[in-house]
Amino acid sequence: MPEGPSIVIAKEEMTVFICKKVVEATGNAKIDMERIKGKVLTDVKSWGKHLLLCFDEFTIRIHFLLFGSYLVNETKSAVIRLGLAFNNGHINFYAASVKILEGSIDSHYDWSADVMSDQWSASKTIKKLSMNKEELVCDVLLDQDIFSGVGNIIKNEVLFRVSVHPNSLIDKIPPKKLKEITEQARNYSFDFLKWKKQYQLKKQWLVHTKKECTQCGKSLNKEYTGKKKRRSFFCTTCQKLYV
DNA sequence: AGTCATGTTGACGA
């Protein structure tokens, strides 16, 4: 479920409930269910991996972490974290992090950081990169304040696309290359969205979980890289290391 | 059947 494009799909599935009143709010989430009951869902938004259910004076923030899931107009035999019933259907969330954000949603998020947002800004992203020169590119791509919505799959695929080694230091990557990384983080995210909708995301992976390089045929490296120690798949021949 | 993973937070100690 987790990466940004998947949250966009979730958001799209839930727009049918906009302007509808919550008839019943249930589940074991540690939030005030009574406060939600009777309120009208005013909008459904997303910021990176956050799914945002907006009401007049507050927003329910859903984060699926690694194992979270949701069902629209369906139910499965699992503990419901949050269940919202409307007159035209219902949503169930499972194993997700649920939090209430007070007041205007704009006060909580920098929309220009979200790679899926129409307010996304390449120039602001590059500015943030210039403030993180001592970091490795594999860490920076996973930094949600810089590339909100990018997850480990997108990280690996983007680095392969632009031929950059995950252990490259931001300071040593040429500006033109940094721009390419930034633009591809967004481009790949939209490809991810398209492929996921066609149920052929995995089929499109060029490095993630792969054994051999799809470009040169040599065997790929699998390492847990950077401060974040997330697994990276890369080709030492095709992906240049900037240090 | 056991291992691992599209993720994040908070506790703890150095």
Add this chain to the structure above:
DNA sequence: CTCGTCAACATGAC
């Protein structure tokens, strides 16, 4: 105070 490390959460794919 800041940094790094680790546990915790919880589910499905292989």
